[in-house]
Amino acid sequence: MNKKFAAAVSGGAVLMLVLSGCGGDDGDTKADAWAKKVCDKWQPELKKIEAANAEIKRVATESSKPEEVQTTDSAAFGTMSESYKAMGTAVQQAGVPPVKDGQTTQETAVKGFESTAKGYADLKAKMEGLDAKDQTKFAAGIKEVAGGLQAASQGGKDALATLKTGGLDQAINGQKGCQVAAPSPAK
Incomplete structure (x- = not known):
């Protein structure tokens, strides 16, 4: 069950950060400059999210004790929360993007x-509230937390879709700071 949980987390959190496409076309220097401001601030956050996902995967083994899973996952969710907040702040601080309906x-x-x-x-609060001493309750709680992952990550997916449909996908994709390695599909 923990492996399914790790797969759900890593699939939802890191994959959503990768906008489709390769590099920009250098046609819009204003959009590129805006994207650079955003992506330079996103880069450390993307790395934190990747590291948090790696930690969740690491403890999602049969040999991990519930207490370790709880502590690790709780910390990872906290990191992800802070990182997505920082990503929103970066978009805010970059100013209105130079696109229609910016x-x-x-x-x-x-x-x-x-x-x-x-x-x-x-999710962090739910994870912290689980009873790691009671295996049955803990397993049920993990299922509930895993069930909330899609809803938790939806806002970020929608944000990226908004930027993409707003005409910023090429500018963002052309920035090194926004390029992350897509995780391999979970098995």
């Missing part, structure tokens, strides 16, 4: 990242 694009993206930050904070 103000709306920015506001919607920021709200999406804030929603995901809150979602992961809620």
